Amino acid sequence: MTSQPLPAQLPQTDLTRHRRLREQGSLERAELDAILDAGFVCHLGVVVEGRPLVVPTVYGRDERQLFVHGSVASRSLAGGTPVCVTVTHVDGLVLARSVFEHGVNYRSAVIHGEARKVTDPEEKLEGLRRLTEHATPGQWSYARRPSRKELAATTLLALSLEEASVKIRTGAPDDGDGPDAELGLWAGTLPLxxxxxxxxxxxxxxxxxxxxxxxxxxxxxxxx
Amino acid sequence: MTSQPLPAQLPQTDLTRHRRLREQGSLERAELDAILDAGFVCHLGVVVEGRPLVVPTVYGRDERQLFVHGSVASRSLAGGTPVCVTVTHVDGLVLARSVFEHGVNYRSAVIHGEARKVTDPEEKLEGLRRLTEHATPGQWSYARRPSRKELAATTLLALSLEEASVKIRTGAPDDGDGPDAELGLWAGTLPLxxxxxxxxxxxxxxxxxxxxxxxxxxxxxxxx
Known part of the structure; x- marks a missing residue:
């Protein structure tokens, strides 16, 4: 792992290419960063005996990688396991004239990669610091830090932020200039x-x- | 599919058994129902060429099954595909005396099953009605309903609610009666x-x- 910054444009790979609703895709790494920085709970997906398992867990990050609390999914993460981490912020409902044009305003990041179990105690401590500070800035220097035993009992995963995709929807419904606009129905958004x-x-x-x-x-x- | 109600107790299967933090698991179907009824966005996990993919999407439900908007994941859902749908509500941060005891108050439901593509137009219309009403009660009878063409262009998946597990954490941190209580640090929760x-x-x-x-x-x- 070098100290080179990750490219400002997200890569287009088989996993990240936007196949549908292309207008909602973004290739800006800055958008990815903003979505990750705005949350602290992600959904971690793994494959267990050929079946998907999706569990919520907490995360933190540095410039190049995500740190994810191992929790439930750790039993199936034997190093180098492909994982998918998704962070979603729901900003409201899109209430169109037609049911078909209904939707959700949201910001979502999907990160693909192979989870690495962090085993080096110093790196683990730094990862936990970032995770703690990500959820509650200021808490790492306030609370009692992990003992060696607690550190050993904690599963922390690291995941590169290289391969990721972003989707964002904002604003009004899309049927304001179509034939349904004549129906006289109220349309807009309901923010959350x-x-x-x-x-x-x-x-x-x-x-x-x-x-x-x-x-x-x-x-x-x-x-x- | 019979009209028998689903059992009030959730099943304990290899997929749903709580392996960690058992105290947070619930086997009450009523808890599952409450978690599903409180949200409208889920995270849908599928396996694509051996790798996990987790995407946010909207859902609705009836007594026995979840209806999920197909969206992005539909390209990999060729009928009978194993899926995992997770619904999570984050209720706040658990700020303990020690970093190790930090956590999140949350309610989460994980549903395992095989996604079925809904193809019958009447069933699809009813599924879309439930999905629309789930997100915005009253909207199905207000907005213009789907035309035959729009209905055909919509991918709707159905997933049985039989195999599901629930985890809930509420309340104060767990280290209030341990040695760390002597540290004199503030501890509690920050509700969201x-x-x-x-x-x-x-x-x-x-x-x-x-x-x-x-x-x-x-x-x-x-x-x-």
Whole structure:
């Protein structure tokens, strides 16, 4: 692995080429980065005895690779296993004049590659740092860090960000200038937004422990 | 397919048995139903030439099966193909004293089966009705329904809800009564909520078309 930056244009391979709805595909790596940075839960797909298995899990990243918490899928990831990681943000419903033109506004990234189990303790610690900071910036320097034993008990996977594709849909329905516009029906979008709520203290927490600033200041901010 | 209701307990098969974090598994079909009813976007996993592919798509359901919009994955679904459909709601971050105990509060359903392409026009229309009503109740009787040509151009998949597993995590971190409780660190959860926004009219819409009540009344309500 070199320190060369990944190309600004995503590759077009058999796996990433957009076969349908081409207008929604993007080849900009910056779009991929933005989608990954906006979330912290992905759907990890693996093949187990010829059948697909899709599980949600948390992720972090650096410039070249994704770090994925192994969890359930790790039993089937014996190194070099092909995986697919998908991150999706649902931005709202597209309510057209016709049912046929209905859809969803969304941003989605699909990453293909071979999962590598991270075994080097230093690399694993750095991967966990990125994963923790990705979900909750500021938390790595606040919480107690993993012991050697905890580190060994954690499965962390790394996946190159080289082979990826992006799809994005935004804006109004597509039938505003077609014959259905004459129907007089309302059409538009219904936005969906995820928002962080107020921190809820562990009931077992002593009452005098303040909520740290890096957590408190997320309340009311948008996620995704 | 009979009209017998599906069993209230989910089956324990090689595919659905919870191998890890058993305490988070549920065998109640009612939990599965609740998770499916709370969302409209799933992640559909298929195997393409030995590799996993995971794509987001919309779904609806009846009592016994899921209807999934074919979309991208349809090119690899030649009938009887094993698929995995996962629906996940992220409810917040679990912020423990130790990084090791960090996690996510979530509700997730994983459905295993073989996708069946719905070809009968009447069944397809009924499946599309359920899919449309699932995402936007009231919309099927408001919007223009599919023409015969549009119906033929739509790929709809059906998937039995028999083989499914559910995982749910709620509540506080797990290290409130362990040695880390002495660290004096704040711990708890940071809730994440998805909320429907105000309807945005298509810019091409005539200004006098009112937002129908079934859409307007969703503003400010919670999703997921």
């Amino acid at each position: 937004t995820a928002v962080w709520g107020a921190p809820v203290a562990d009931p077992l927490l002593a009452p005098d422990v303040p909520v740290p600033g890096h957590i408190a200041r997320r309340e009311g901010t948008r996620h995704g | 909520t998805a909320v429907w926004g105000a309807p945005v009219a298509d810019p091409l819409l005539a200004p006098d078309v009112p937002v129908p009540g079934h859409i307007a009344r969703r503003e400010g309500t919670r999703h997921g």
